[in-house]
Amino acid sequence: MLALSFRLPVVAIMAATVMLPLSIIAYQSVLSEPFFMGGGALTLDSFRYIFSDPAFWTALQNSFGVATGMVLVALPCGAVLAYLLVRTDLPARWLLEPLVLVPMLIPSIVLGFGYVVAVGPAGFYTQIAREWLGFAPWNVYSRATITVLAGLSMVPYVYIYLSTALRSLGSDIEEAARVAGAHPLRVALDVSLPMIFPAIVFSTVLIFFIGLELFGLPLVLGSPNGFDVLAVYLYKLTNLLGVPSYHLMAAVVMCLIAMTIPLVFLQRLFLRRAERYVSVRGKGNRSRPVPLGRWRWPIFAIVAAWITVTALVPLSGIVIRSFVSHWGVGVNLIEAFTLDTMRQILTDTVMLRGIVNSVLIGVVGGALAVACYTLVALATHRRHDGLSRFVDYLVLVPRGLPGLVAGLAFLWVFVFFPPLAPLRSTLFSVWLAYTVVWLAYGMRLISTSLVQIGKEVEEAARSCGASQGRTIRDVTLPLARNGLLASWLLIFLMFEREYATGVYLLTSGTEVIGTLLVTLAETGAMDRASALSLVNVVIIGIGLGIALRFGVKIHD
């Protein structure tokens, strides 16, 4: 819709932002030494090393296994949950909806630790279970458990994409099916499900990507027993040779990026005719919930159980760990109770600065990120030309980049690209890295809202003589307003919980809660890590509360 004079610069700036760190990594992967040492020679040795390292292949295999398992767990659960919460008369939906998002709010490294404290071999619940049953009924360190827990923690992502798609879908079509005598289950499977097919494809690919670069959970739960995934293998390369092996790390990242390209291609193939699924036309829509009948309460119990496993169990572990000096077999928690840890966190200047920075980056940075994503989305809105295809690929490429490495690449950009050097120790560096890392996620949220607006509404404006810019300003954006506000909220949530990306960018002035958490967890200071993540969850909860209070709708 928009002129090339707008589209080209927007796409060019975005391409530069994405490609600059990527090209540094690509260059580094064929050097024998860190590129900033100057003396390295061009060589494929790094690739030769990792391809001949059995640990690399094991990690790759494990990552594929975990990613596939996560999709198999998260997709059905998320789809069912979205349908139940959006379309049926499930009880207490107002309460369940924010609770569903809770697993998203906990950084996965903390999630891992929460599980150890709650249901690990010496965990609170494990001890209770052992007292009652005489044995521990679960092993939180097994591969299967790690995969299932990782999958369950991804359910909110699927839920968000699918529920957004479902909501913008008028329920009239479903009602038509109901009137024709179809059973609710049949309506869900034959009508609602196909209509949200694009969102399903997108969620699948996204979760697979997240699965491939999964870090925190396998690091805490799997790695001590020798179960390593690609991101953990990558992390080990930092110390394996005594000094960081940047060339090897870069080579692993190139392999990850190479894997994303066929996936993106596959996704495009599936979505070629996305137009087919447009459903918001120039008419009103009001949805009416599908009655669940006698299944209402049993289904409610299942949803509540999922929330318990993915959110309440690890969260209770974190809460308890924040307020005890020590824990475990034979420890009386009441005797070990202490407020010292929380006091330490809330009186430490670095921690406080991290908390303030986190709020800034979530609220202000989140809004700026949404603005950037919207510009890019508009540049490709309703276009199926080469430029749009290019953007599609570009958007997903950083998704193949583990946050840890993305942060490292941005550090290099800020240190060695003179125009940006002054911004190195400002929050801007962290914001830029976050915005690029979450590009695919954010773009999808926004283009979903845009694509659901019927073409004819915009065409009506155009035929009344409005310019392209004016149509966007007065028709498209106002209609997409709810979607944009919801995107802001969701990006806020993502930015608050992000932890890996900021690790290499951490310096005085760029502290955010996520990176401080990693620093604390790395030294094993789990009491302070727990207390800080509790603070984080509270901040996110407040943000969520305010947004919902002021009418941002993630549910109708």
Added chain:
Amino acid sequence: MADFYAARATKNGGAPLDGFVTALHTWDGKVYTVMNEPMCWVYNKKLLPEDKIPRDHAGLAKLLNDNPDTFKGKVSSYDIEKTGVGFFSVALDNKRMENFFEIPKAFGTAKARFLGSSGAMVESVASGESVFGYNLTCSVPAFQAQKNPNLGIVYPSDFTNVVGRVALIPNKARNQNAAKLFLDFLLSKDGQSLMAATPGLYPAHKDVPVKGLDAEMIKTSFKPVELGPDLLFNLDPKERLAFLSRWKSSIASGRR
């Protein structure tokens, strides 16, 4: 490495070196050990009976192998691929004893868990998830043991490696003089006494009294690491990878 050569402390702004065991505690007047930190073992006092507490390296492997019920799945050690200090400490063990690789083999048999930091090992042992932790930088468990009565510390009696907390001033440091003053303070009696109050550490200065550690033990079994270029042995990629692969294959052979 040229960028990291430390500035030589000048005589008038220099460090008061008298009283230090110089060969060990400074290298070429460039790198200074400001504090000593033993590498200790930890155990859970509630879960590990007195007669099963490992006391020395020589007997460790046998103890683990003879008591699978006590130790299986309940031993923690450093993941030496992830952490430099973990690698360094086992490389030192290997230099100081024969048959060192019996220990990783016994770890394999005991299905030991390999963690990324001393803090994580303390958490695991103190909670009872593990009963025994191998090679921790001692300041972490010593601090925890003050609060947690279940946490016990062992200083292996055949030898206890002692690593230095070192300070150096990079050649290109912007505030050389301030750094020298600070280094002076760290090495002065006042600075040393202040740091000596940290549990698990003991001063580099011999006139500053040791707190919380047995002075006799320091004399007999504590083996401070000598500062010097020899320490770079574990940065040679070939040697390092060879050691890692032997470590890993020893663990694997024990698992079978």
